[in-house]
Amino acid sequence: MLVVMSHDATPEEIEGVVRTIRELGYEAAPIPGKQRTAVGLVGNDGKVNADRLESLAGVREIIHVSQPYKQVSREWRAEPTIIRLSNGTEIGGGQVAVMAGPCSVESEAQILGVAEQLRAAGATVLRGGAFKPRSSPYSFQGLGVQGLRLLARAREETGMAIVTEAVDPEGVDAVAEYADIIQIGARNMQNYSLLRRAGRARKPVLLKRGMAATVKELLLSAEYILAEGNPEVILCERGVRGFDTHTRNLLDLTAIPVVQALSHLPIIADPSHGTGLRAKVIPMARAAVAAGADGLMIEVHPDPERALSDGAQSLFPDQFSELMEQIAVITHAIGKEMAPALTRTPALVP
């Protein structure tokens, strides 16, 4: 930690910083420069109260050299976290796992039909919203627990694992009961009550990056979940807020290698929300895999023109099959494997 003094800080103010650092139990190393002096704090063990130093007279800013997160960092655990789902899919260990499905669960026919198409194309995790956070209170908000039951039904039929979103602490329990992965959406990335509850669940958590969240803030939110005892967190890049209205969000694929250098947690990409445009999903899904993503989350709808939400960014099932072929080639090109397709015979087939 470096305490940077104002250029007109007095010797007494510099001495005040040195004294406070010593009171806190650390060593102080003043670094004079032509414009200003900085004071290094030697021996930082991650427990320094920076607020106190930042408020001292003559201090311009505090520069943090260490990161504020711990358990999510590569320093804490060098080898990658691998999350193994009950259907055999692994996330984080050299495989590329594909999660796909409609924005919302709308009916039994819709979800069972599309799940079978997705399984046949090679996806191994089914997504579908039962509780939908919508910008407007007047938009369709999802089928709720009924949607969760339909997802569980689709799992029985296809063998696909289920990922679906929880939007409040009580919802975490409901989702954990029916699903394989609990999703925390971008709007709730800093909803700490929700994160803590997810940290006490016994299921993996998919944590989406907030619209204006830095990588550091994303990792700190993941830290909330690990700090409660749940080590199985999958991060997800889904686009940040940008200034160009050509796309819905600005997909920040560089965040993938940045996260992988800082953390042992797996990270996937969601090019459907990341672009908001059906025609851009395929190239950006390819790009995400090429950038090293551990998986993808893709919106597919059996009939996008009649979808109750996000129709314009949902792929047709045929486009999804084509996408799977393309990403398989890239996956192999960079020395990774697609998560093995599910061969399980659907339960209802006699």
Added chain:
Amino acid sequence: MLVVMSHDATPEEIEGVVRTIRELGYEAAPIPGKQRTAVGLVGNDGKVNADRLESLAGVREIIHVSQPYKQVSREWRAEPTIIRLSNGTEIGGGQVAVMAGPCSVESEAQILGVAEQLRAAGATVLRGGAFKPRSSPYSFQGLGVQGLRLLARAREETGMAIVTEAVDPEGVDAVAEYADIIQIGARNMQNYSLLRRAGRARKPVLLKRGMAATVKELLLSAEYILAEGNPEVILCERGVRGFDTHTRNLLDLTAIPVVQALSHLPIIADPSHGTGLRAKVIPMARAAVAAGADGLMIEVHPDPERALSDGAQSLFPDQFSELMEQIAVITHAIGKEMAPALTRTPALVP
């Protein structure tokens, strides 16, 4: 609503849009241009399912002419909403109301001491965090219900109204029991479960703009509260995410007149979080009032150098008194009034 076709949309695709609009029960008005055709939807009553149109073949984009929010808009209610607190302060009706206090409630001595200083300087609403959303799980998270009790104590002593944050649905009930205004923080602006619960509370709600929220999204979040039956919402501009690290956030003061043109709800500014720098709070508080803000929220700490959170952006009590004098002059200069100071004799004085 305008449905813009791709430049190479076929006549059949244009006809498909016209037909769908008619099926939905509206009139369609094609508008041909040199590059492309657009189709106007005539008679929009705010219930059109745009997702359905957006997914039709040949459609490039949907342009919304009407706004998706209703009850928060000036169209719904032309005269400004005025929120009257039990201590007489009015927010939204030509007065400038000042809310001030420490980031966190830390102890009885701290909160009672600073409250009396703030009241003497002219503030009429006391802020102080009891439940603190913090980026790191290892930071101080607030005193919880004990903090709420100390705030209520400070109200008895000074007559100031209380505003404090709720961070989850259950917390709304606790805050509503002790405080006069329930604050929803920027990180929770799109936490819809929380918004709905606040919409069912019988207390005014202070809703802070999210870090990457557009004005439209802020108004839609307020709509969630009104839609549940609570018409008393105060909006708050507190800075959006910017690219320049000189300040913690980028205070978007233009949002104040923008909101006032679109909505009847009052809007205040928080220059403490908006800048993150004590030395910028005074000029930006002045600027917010000059821009037409209905009030201010300011962090003041009796001893910022020892604050448990946000010390570097908290004013000293003396600075706050100076600020109050400056904004009083600007308030009068633009034809408004400061909310009347509280003259109530503290209860403990014999």
Added chain:
Amino acid sequence: MLVVMSHDATPEEIEGVVRTIRELGYEAAPIPGKQRTAVGLVGNDGKVNADRLESLAGVREIIHVSQPYKQVSREWRAEPTIIRLSNGTEIGGGQVAVMAGPCSVESEAQILGVAEQLRAAGATVLRGGAFKPRSSPYSFQGLGVQGLRLLARAREETGMAIVTEAVDPEGVDAVAEYADIIQIGARNMQNYSLLRRAGRARKPVLLKRGMAATVKELLLSAEYILAEGNPEVILCERGVRGFDTHTRNLLDLTAIPVVQALSHLPIIADPSHGTGLRAKVIPMARAAVAAGADGLMIEVHPDPERALSDGAQSLFPDQFSELMEQIAVITHAIGKEMAPALTRTPALVP
């Protein structure tokens, strides 16, 4: 300067950094921490080649404690730079100077007519584009030298000083011949050939902040002008790129006190471009003055409905008069003075 090492940097790599710092002629102060070591460079005189250190093995990043600009900084010159125009207006010394006029010079009648109205309302500097940088090659690009002559004519008539934009190195000479202040537009803030030429001109330069420029980059661009020998630079905040399309740009008024703390140069605000909306110009002009701006630049057109450019953000002359009254009150409220109005009798009056 602080050289931050990777968490897995070897002792040899740390030693390599220490050795290189010493080779460069400075002292090195290692600062070990729990996660990683940093190495302070002691005695930085502003000439360190950071690129060389940044590339060494084991280095994660370089943190600059000193600023890369010199002559523009408060460290270089503590008292504010005051720019005195020939008509008596002072910019930077406690006065608020108002520059106003149409986006483009369109005709003699237009510019002479509006200039007289502006002078009467109290503006002392006339703006008007002769060379117009336009996003589209097919938009009106200005009258060129003929526009400069009309501006000079308006100065004779009214006594107002002239500010107008130069868009290329040769244009600087033409503008310097006719105008009192050479404007460098936001799009050219990092056009270094243009900055250097302006640095060799004998006229003050108004430098607008680029759309995505940090305050540091703005100051570095000003440094180019000072480094060539021209100390008279006026900075201008005119809005940065934002994500909300409600306004054309995001006016960053906090940049005003931020610049004033870092630099001795005056800074004004342009709420016309900063908001892009006529109805927001008045509140944001008031806010800019309240934030401490040394002046304003405002677009006013005698007939905005027929303007060749920027009509929708131009004030009507009557609105401008009203604005001048409002900002005068705020100027006095914060202890400053309006630049004295011009009383000179127009030359054509017999």
Added chain:
Amino acid sequence: MLVVMSHDATPEEIEGVVRTIRELGYEAAPIPGKQRTAVGLVGNDGKVNADRLESLAGVREIIHVSQPYKQVSREWRAEPTIIRLSNGTEIGGGQVAVMAGPCSVESEAQILGVAEQLRAAGATVLRGGAFKPRSSPYSFQGLGVQGLRLLARAREETGMAIVTEAVDPEGVDAVAEYADIIQIGARNMQNYSLLRRAGRARKPVLLKRGMAATVKELLLSAEYILAEGNPEVILCERGVRGFDTHTRNLLDLTAIPVVQALSHLPIIADPSHGTGLRAKVIPMARAAVAAGADGLMIEVHPDPERALSDGAQSLFPDQFSELMEQIAVITHAIGKEMAPALTRTPALVP
């Protein structure tokens, strides 16, 4: 074009808009809605003066349905523009062309040495700055014309084509004399004098996207070059300004398919500036190719630890060779070809 009226626009104001549209020679189609009325302008031929309509009483905003650019658009020319360099490399026609080299030309040994390594690895275009735009006036600004001569020398030796930046109108002529492609940097994307001069040159132009430029603004800047008669423009995505300081810029790879849908011009990516971090260049170069880029621009330095600029983002030659192998696999995976490597024997070999 759609003229959206304020919700409280009077029938007279709506009638005023209809009348003005007819005066301008177009048809008007009013589209009433529940909240407000909009008026469609039928028959837009791209010459409507929107400023005039935007300023009329009662108008809230103008929505442009057609794009303001012409010659760069897919509507103007459906088939892709292919730029053929004299050494056989094609840009834009299904090949992936790689441009590589140091940030700055520093010496004959440096540029000749690295050029030969790059050619051997398969690059066919050599980059290297002779005129360097630098944020600080005190940084190394390039060797100027001497640098251009060294680049020409390297072309003789290796057969590589040359791309280098021009920073002012006169510099365009010098660069056009020595180089094969004239680069316009991000900071000059809206330097229209420079664009016009490049439009009159007889060499292809590489136009980099500005830091805060929308895709529409990038295309409008390209339109300046085409409008002057030069149809050979290569666009380049090199990262936009983001809020996360983990990377130098935010590489917006989605812009690649977005541009390809709107324009016939080729677009390449520069992951070196786009990330600013050596370790992220390889994954993001792979991602750019997977997203469909027509080429790459990569910084490579023979000894990054001693580079005079951008050392920390320059690859080592060995890393570049590895990168070339990886992107070749992805290029083939998506059905494209690498531009054929140069087999020409260096001229100086006896």
